[in-house]
Amino acid sequence: MNSCDKNLQAFINTLEETKSISSGWPEFFFVKFEGKDVIRWPFWKETGAFKSKAACKAQAEKTLKTIYNQAEQRFRQAKDEVLTNYLDSLTEHLGRLDGLLAQCRTAENETAAESIRDLLQSEQISRDIIQIFEGSRENYLLPPLSAYLEQIEYTHHSQEDLAQSDVERIFERMFRRYGFNALDAAHKIDQDCRSQMLEFRKEFLRKARLQVIRTIAEPVRKLLPELAVDETVAS
Numbered sequence: 001m002n003s004c005d006k007n008l009q010a011f012i013n014t015l016e017e018t019k020s021i022s023s024g025w026p027e028f029f030f031v032k033f034e035g036k037d038v039i040r041w042p043f044w045k046e047t048g049a050f051k052s053k054a055a056c057k058a059q060a061e062k063t064l065k066t067i068y069n070q071a072e073q074r075f076r077q078a079k080d081e082v083l084t085n086y087l088d089s090l091t092e093h094l095g096r097l098d099g100l101l102a103q104c105r106t107a108e109n110e111t112a113a114e115s116i117r118d119l120l121q122s123e124q125i126s127r128d129i130i131q132i133f134e135g136s137r138e139n140y141l142l143p144p145l146s147a148y149l150e151q152i153e154y155t156h157h158s159q160e161d162l163a164q165s166d167v168e169r170i171f172e173r174m175f176r177r178y179g180f181n182a183l184d185a186a187h188k189i190d191q192d193c194r195s196q197m198l199e200f201r202k203e204f205l206r207k208a209r210l211q212v213i214r215t216i217a218e219p220v221r222k223l224l225p226e227l228a229v230d231e232t233v234a235s
Contacts, residue, residue, distance in 0.1 A: 001205070005014055007100060007103040007104045008224075008228055009037060010074065010100050010225065011097065011100040011101060011102075011103075011104055011227075013216060014093070014096055014097050014100055015097060015221065016217075017211060018090075018093055018094075018097070018184065018212055018213075018216060019085065019212065019213055019217055020209070020215050021089050021093055021208075021212065022086075022089070022205060022207070023055070023082045023083075023085040023086035023089060023201070023204075029191035030070075030071040030074045030078075030095070030189070030190045030194065031065055031067050031070060031071045031074075031186055031189055031190045031193075031231040032070070033186055036167065037063055038063060038064075038181070038183045038185075038186050039042070039179075039180070039181050039182070039183055040056070040059070040060075040065075040179040040180050040181075041153055041155075041157075041176050041179050042155050042156050042157035042177040042179035043177065043179075045204075049175065049177035049178065049179050050178040050179065051156070051178070053156070053178050054155075056178035056179065056180055057154065060152050060154070060180035060182055061149055061152070063182055064145070064148055064152060064182050064185055065145060065148060065185065067182075068145050068146055068148060068188050068189055070188065071142065071189045071193050072142060074143045074193070075142065075196070075197065078193075078197055079133075079137050079140075079197070079200060080201075082133075082201055082204060082205075083129070083130070083133045086129065086204075086208060087115070087126060087129060087130075087204070090124075090126075090129070090212070092115065092122070094120045094216075097120050097122050098110060098117060098121065101113060101116055101117060101120065101150050102228055104141065109227045109228075112223045112224070112226035112227045113227060115223055116220050116223050116227065119215075119216055119219055119220055120216070120220070122215075124210065124215065125211070125215055125216060128211050128215065129208050129211065130209045132204065132208055132211060133204055133208075135207075136200055136203045136204040136207065137200065137204075139200070139203065140196045140197070140199055140200035140203075142189070142192055142193065142196065143192065146184045148188060148189055149162040150183055151184055151188060152180055152181070152182045153180065153181040153182075153184070154178065154179070154180050155176050155178070155179050155180070155181070156176055156177065156178045156179070156217065157176070157178075157179070163183075164232070165203035166173075
């Protein structure tokens with residue numbers, strides 16, 4: 001195999017790799033919190049037990065809403081990073097193809113080489129990928145906050161059961177304390193982010209790869225016989 005054939009074969013191999021360009025995404029927890037923020041035991045004054053049910057409920061919902069908003073923001077950032085990583089990988093890969101193409105160019109195949117170069121340098125593929133991303137992104141969202149608020153557990157603590165009289169029971173009821181546990185709800189938000197993220201990435205990559213094949217890989221492949229010095233190399 002002469003140098004021209006080797007260059008062409010390298011180009012063909014790299015072209016095939018275009019079909020499997022991937023994109024990673026950062027592995028991190030979508031929510032961050034401390035145990036004392038999501039659990040308030042009613043029998044521990046030190047942890048901030050509440051004197052009223054309303055105050056307890058308000059704080060529990062405020063805490064989970066903060067966690068939910070944080071998760072939504074990080075979820076959006078993670079999806080954006082998938083797009084950025086994919087476009088960076090695609091640009092780098094097309095740049096390598098362009099470099100290999102230059103090594104295959106001859107006076108005889110200049111017309112075909114120029115047509116291939118136009119395909120490799122077209123900005124349309126980036127616009128197509130962004131459009132695919134925007135469509136896929138809207139298909140994968142967290143459930144509404146209300147779905148997680150329902151998972152908060154509320155508890156209370158008093159000595160009413162030990163009271164010996166109605167007066168004692170009334171007295172103990174006055175000192176009843178309330179608490180909540182939003183740990184499971186917070187974990188569920190994180191789990192849903194992860195599962196939605198995996199499904200989003202799978203759909204986006206599938207559609208992006210198909211678009212790359214349709215608009216770059218296959219059109220270039222059809223021009224390979226015109227690029228080859230020995231056409232059997234491209235077959």
